[in-house]
Amino acid sequence: MTITAADRVLADRITTTGQMICRYGLVIVLAWIGVGKYVKMESRVLIEHSPLMSWLYDFLSVTAVAYCLGTAEIVAAILIAARPFSARATVIGSAMAIVLFLGTLSFLFTTPGVIATHAGPIPVLSGMPGQFLLKDLVLIGVSVWSLGEALHARAQ
Numbered sequence: 001m002t003i004t005a006a007d008r009v010l011a012d013r014i015t016t017t018g019q020m021i022c023r024y025g026l027v028i029v030l031a032w033i034g035v036g037k038y039v040k041m042e043s044r045v046l047i048e049h050s051p052l053m054s055w056l057y058d059f060l061s062v063t064a065v066a067y068c069l070g071t072a073e074i075v076a077a078i079l080i081a082a083r084p085f086s087a088r089a090t091v092i093g094s095a096m097a098i099v100l101f102l103g104t105l106s107f108l109f110t111t112p113g114v115i116a117t118h119a120g121p122i123p124v125l126s127g128m129p130g131q132f133l134l135k136d137l138v139l140i141g142v143s144v145w146s147l148g149e150a151l152h153a154r155a156q
Contacts, residue, residue: 038066
């Protein structure tokens with residue numbers, strides 16, 4: 001099978017479109033979740049069981065923790081969105097997103113009720129919080145890609 005110049009152009013356009021959807025989809029998700037922390041979506045049920053994060057409640061209120069996390073998510077989103085202007089900003093925002101998603105993914109292992117049942121040896125995730133948390137596997141992957149892409153752009 002011979003690949004034509006038109007095929008390469010189409011493949012490049014599709015790849016570029018996919019990258020834009022990934023980057024700005026990540027921005028929208030981070031910003032939306034961040035704003036939600038100011039409105040109602042606090043994560044106490046998840047955080048209070050986490051050995052990595054439960055200590056925050058020793059000196060911050062539930063609302064303060066939600067606002068801190070929400071602010072970090074919004075800042076990460078803004079920095080990632082700045083990619084057309086600053087690869088450096090996107091490096092910082094992507095690294096922030098990776099840390100945030102690592103924290104969220106840790107809840108898969110620390111939150112009671114994540115596993116609803118088993119299908120033989122395979123754990124079946126509950127709808128909430130299990131399947132809700134699982135999406136962060138894709139989001140951390142997009143964050144890692146964004147970090148790598150921005151680092152590559154900075155090096156040129």
